[in-house]
Amino acid sequence: MTQVFPLLAQFTLALQSGGDGTFWMPPRSSTVAESVDSAFYFIYWISVFFFVGIVAAMVLFVIRYRAKSGRKRKKAPHHNLALELTWTIIPLILVIAIFWWNFKTFANLENPPRGAYEINVTAQKWKWLFTYANGYVTEELHVPAGMPVKLVLRSEDVIHSFYVPDFRIKKDVVPGRFNKVWFEAPEPGEHWILCAEYCGTSHSDMLARLIVHDPQSFEDWLAHADDMYLEMPMAESGQAMFERYGCVQCHSVDGTAGTGPTLKDVFNHEQAMTDGTTVLVDEDYIRESIVDPEAKVVAGYQPVMPTFQGKIKEEQIAWIIAYLKTISEHSPQSEIEAAQSVPEPAGEEGAEGEDQSAEEGETTAKDTAEKDQPAPDDSSESNGGEQGEE
Amino acid sequence: MAEHIETHNEQKNFLNVTSGFKSWFFTLDHKRIGIMYLVAILTMFLFGGILAILVRTELWTPERTIVDADTYNQLFTLHGAVMIFLVIIPGIPAALGNIVLPLLLGAKDVAFPKLNLFSFWLYCAGAIWAVVSIILGSADTGWTFYTPYSAETNTAVTPILFGAFLLGFSSIFTGLNFIVTIHTMRPPGMHWFRLPLFLWSLYATAIIQVLATPVLGITLLLLILERALGIGIFDPALGGDPVLFQHFFWFYSHPAVYIMILPAMGVISELINTFSHKHIFGYRFIAFSSIAIAIFGFLVWGHHMFTSGQSPLASMIFSALTYSVSIPSAIKVFNWLATMYRGNIDLKTPMWWALSFIFLFGIGGLTGLFLASLATDVHLHDTYFVVAHFHYVMMGSAMIAFFGGLHYWWPKFTGRMYSDRWGVIAAIIVFIGFNITFFNQFIIGSQGMPRRYYNYLEEYQFGHQFSTIGGYVMLIGFIIIAVYLAHSLFRGKRAAANPWGGTTLEWTCPSPPTTFNFEVTPVASDPYEHDRVIYDEATDSYRTVDQESVPDGGKHDS
Numbered sequence: 047m048t049q050v051f052p053l054l055a056q057f058t059l060a061l062q063s064g065g066d067g068t069f070w071m072p073p074r075s076s077t078v079a080e081s082v083d084s085a086f087y088f089i090y091w092i093s094v095f096f097f098v099g100i101v102a103a104m105v106l107f108v109i110r111y112r113a114k115s116g117r118k119r120k121k122a123p124h125h126n127l128a129l130e131l132t133w134t135i136i137p138l139i140l141v142i143a144i145f146w147w148n149f150k151t152f153a154n155l156e157n158p159p160r161g162a163y164e165i166n167v168t169a170q171k172w173k174w175l176f177t178y179a180n181g182y183v184t185e186e187l188h189v190p191a192g193m194p195v196k197l198v199l200r201s202e203d204v205i206h207s208f209y210v211p212d213f214r215i216k217k218d219v220v221p222g223r224f225n226k227v228w229f230e231a232p233e234p235g236e237h238w239i240l241c242a243e244y245c246g247t248s249h250s251d252m253l254a255r256l257i258v259h260d261p262q263s264f265e266d267w268l269a270h271a272d273d274m275y276l277e278m279p280m281a282e283s284g285q286a287m288f289e290r291y292g293c294v295q296c297h298s299v300d301g302t303a304g305t306g307p308t309l310k311d312v313f314n315h316e317q318a319m320t321d322g323t324t325v326l327v328d329e330d331y332i333r334e335s336i337v338d339p340e341a342k343v344v345a346g347y348q349p350v351m352p353t354f355q356g357k358i359k360e361e362q363i364a365w366i367i368a369y370l371k372t373i374s375e376h377s378p379q380s381e382i383e384a385a386q387s388v389p390e391p392a393g394e395e396g397a398e399g400e401d402q403s404a405e406e407g408e409t410t411a412k413d414t415a416e417k418d419q420p421a422p423d424d425s426s427e428s429n430g431g432e433q434g435e436e
Numbered sequence: 437m438a439e440h441i442e443t444h445n446e447q448k449n450f451l452n453v454t455s456g457f458k459s460w461f462f463t464l465d466h467k468r469i470g471i472m473y474l475v476a477i478l479t480m481f482l483f484g485g486i487l488a489i490l491v492r493t494e495l496w497t498p499e500r501t502i503v504d505a506d507t508y509n510q511l512f513t514l515h516g517a518v519m520i521f522l523v524i525i526p527g528i529p530a531a532l533g534n535i536v537l538p539l540l541l542g543a544k545d546v547a548f549p550k551l552n553l554f555s556f557w558l559y560c561a562g563a564i565w566a567v568v569s570i571i572l573g574s575a576d577t578g579w580t581f582y583t584p585y586s587a588e589t590n591t592a593v594t595p596i597l598f599g600a601f602l603l604g605f606s607s608i609f610t611g612l613n614f615i616v617t618i619h620t621m622r623p624p625g626m627h628w629f630r631l632p633l634f635l636w637s638l639y640a641t642a643i644i645q646v647l648a649t650p651v652l653g654i655t656l657l658l659l660i661l662e663r664a665l666g667i668g669i670f671d672p673a674l675g676g677d678p679v680l681f682q683h684f685f686w687f688y689s690h691p692a693v694y695i696m697i698l699p700a701m702g703v704i705s706e707l708i709n710t711f712s713h714k715h716i717f718g719y720r721f722i723a724f725s726s727i728a729i730a731i732f733g734f735l736v737w738g739h740h741m742f743t744s745g746q747s748p749l750a751s752m753i754f755s756a757l758t759y760s761v762s763i764p765s766a767i768k769v770f771n772w773l774a775t776m777y778r779g780n781i782d783l784k785t786p787m788w789w790a791l792s793f794i795f796l797f798g799i800g801g802l803t804g805l806f807l808a809s810l811a812t813d814v815h816l817h818d819t820y821f822v823v824a825h826f827h828y829v830m831m832g833s834a835m836i837a838f839f840g841g842l843h844y845w846w847p848k849f850t851g852r853m854y855s856d857r858w859g860v861i862a863a864i865i866v867f868i869g870f871n872i873t874f875f876n877q878f879i880i881g882s883q884g885m886p887r888r889y890y891n892y893l894e895e896y897q898f899g900h901q902f903s904t905i906g907g908y909v910m911l912i913g914f915i916i917i918a919v920y921l922a923h924s925l926f927r928g929k930r931a932a933a934n935p936w937g938g939t940t941l942e943w944t945c946p947s948p949p950t951t952f953n954f955e956v957t958p959v960a961s962d963p964y965e966h967d968r969v970i971y972d973e974a975t976d977s978y979r980t981v982d983q984e985s986v987p988d989g990g991k992h993d994s
Contacts, residue, residue: 067883070883071883081811082815085811086882096766097798100773101794104791104794104795107779107781108781111776111780111781113779113780113781114782122715122779126718130767133770134766141805144759147809147811148755148809148811149752151811152752155811203584204588205584207743209884209886211883211884214814215814215815216814216817217745218744218745220678220744221584222672223679238884242743242817242818242887243582244585246585247506247576248505249509249888250505250890
């Protein structure tokens, strides 16, 4: 029905990414998508009607009344009040109908249901971080299906915009205020999260996956989500943290300078600071740079790094340090080996898969995972301070 | 008639009366100032067009094609800023308007010729600052300069802001000049409802220019201060609000959309009327709809912020008010069609541009409904759907009308005809290229492709490659135009005073006019009375006859 342009059928195929998608719209994967799409197609068919009418009249008149220079026909009327009022009032009635239809859907989009499961979203150049009620942080958004989810959006730097085309939702992430957006995905599946507000160099790489679990597997996932890192070599966990916290956006690991200095070959090296002193990069200096970045700034760079105090756990800092040792020359060889080996009970093969970590999660020696289970009703209380805003 | 033309050719006209750089750069003649604007604007259009081609070429593949991400961001920023501030906003009013506004009034010049020259100099100064900004490290903020990104980036934002600030004053002075000229310099017999419709639209435009542009000036100045001194108007860390910038910016920039489209609509009213050889239909509705658009245009800026977190009540009101602009726009389209109905349609080059306009503005206007609507806009905001929509309105409508007007008045101010055949071919190529470029952007946009993306998901590549090809097709069209217009300047057939059968006053003075346009101030009557002009086969042009001497109103064939 929506394939009004048969010539562009090829195009339709190229763009359809799922069975539910139409010629104009991506798959409908949230509860509001249906009503947004029907509002879209309502306007669409009105537009098609008027456009076809206008162009048909235009072509018809050009053919019918085409004349060579100088030819003139009898006079036609200069105006016709009844006709002109008609083509003023009919569009007016139609736009009122369009407005009303959209307003009802918009009211639904803007008002999260009570008791929605709440997740905090932090946007920064050029990364999304999702913080769950138990303090766990991911770079992919995991949500339960069949349950309203409310996101509280916060920006670390400039304006970003949280956009999930499959859900038809978009909300700007504005520094200095908490914006909120909600959705309910009826079915498990995977979707793209895109940044829709221009935010600089890697704006177009600020993508994240959104994974909808069925409710039970979501709880299992959340309970064991962080355990996998406990089973991995410290350096590998550190590399994951290095990416999760967005360090890599400013600090390269291949020697090129970015917004911040490269972290290749810095461990155990002397670095010049902006105040003229020289510092040996050791464990303590790296830790200080993460929790209090402006204390000692490397010469040639601006003090622009945000503090990670309170956002990163101590053992995660230790993992990052272990990772930095592996990418630096002059690190003591024994330490590199220590960092690359799995220190505690996991076997020689290393426990890299999520499956295994989920099984062994309870027994690990580095057991620091939060015990909280996801509880939709509690979450609104634990985030009460933010909810009170605005 | 032939004799008549001979005598004028021997006379000095405004083009050859004096020569040398100074005689142009310090001229007070509105036509010379208009031509200087035209040359400057076409140069900037070439520049902005090259930037567009680079952007489209980069988007051929989902990853790096020819430039890196930072360069790409600078390219689209500069493309937007150049096309908006240096091409489309001054395009019709400052170039075509300057040339024909006094002619349409039967006047010798605008009310303040020195202010007119000064506004051109300000335009040049603004353009120079834009070039300076490129040398200093071109801005990468997007032409919208949203804070806090624009306050933080290390690129040369301040020079281009200052350039836009100067261009704002250029625009204000032109608007002021036009308002005063239309109020005080109408000829005997021209009351307000005998004003040609192009002047109604220029008048409505001028009101917006004078009232809205100062807000842009203040906003850009605040942003310059924010960058230089960290005053904290827009910085949340200092108690400011970045969304406040968006309100300030769109309080100008949405009305600015009507600064761009209203004069275009005025040009189209003239073209449709002249080439249909029939009185315009619904003169008063068209005239009032220009004023209505100018007024409503001030009340809708918040529709750019439906997803910003502004209050839902505000969004609701802005959405409702936005539809109010669609009604007068629709009225104009219906009136143009009614003008063509039972007309005598002569498909000369300018008419092809006018027909293109109706087609493209139809799409551009109707797709605006999706973006004015709350629920659909949330999904479509900041996607390629928006990119396609505003290109249909800005390029597909405003620029198409600019080229239509350029072809319409070209014989008047150059005194030369161009090849009508090549004109029609080029108009059709540009029309086709434009649709190839932008129509599929509606589809990839509604499928979720965000704007200002350097890399993109592979599923959108087909649509992007389609667009890129369309960009090159348009380029071919514009090259053809450049060639035949250049040829026309040197080899073109001499133009008669009224080659098209226009009924407004500019067609009663010689082509090209003398410095002071009219030897005797003409007396105005109904501007669209086609019985007044009759076709003269010998010269393939039209001449004005005394109304009383042609009781039947010219030739009839039905």
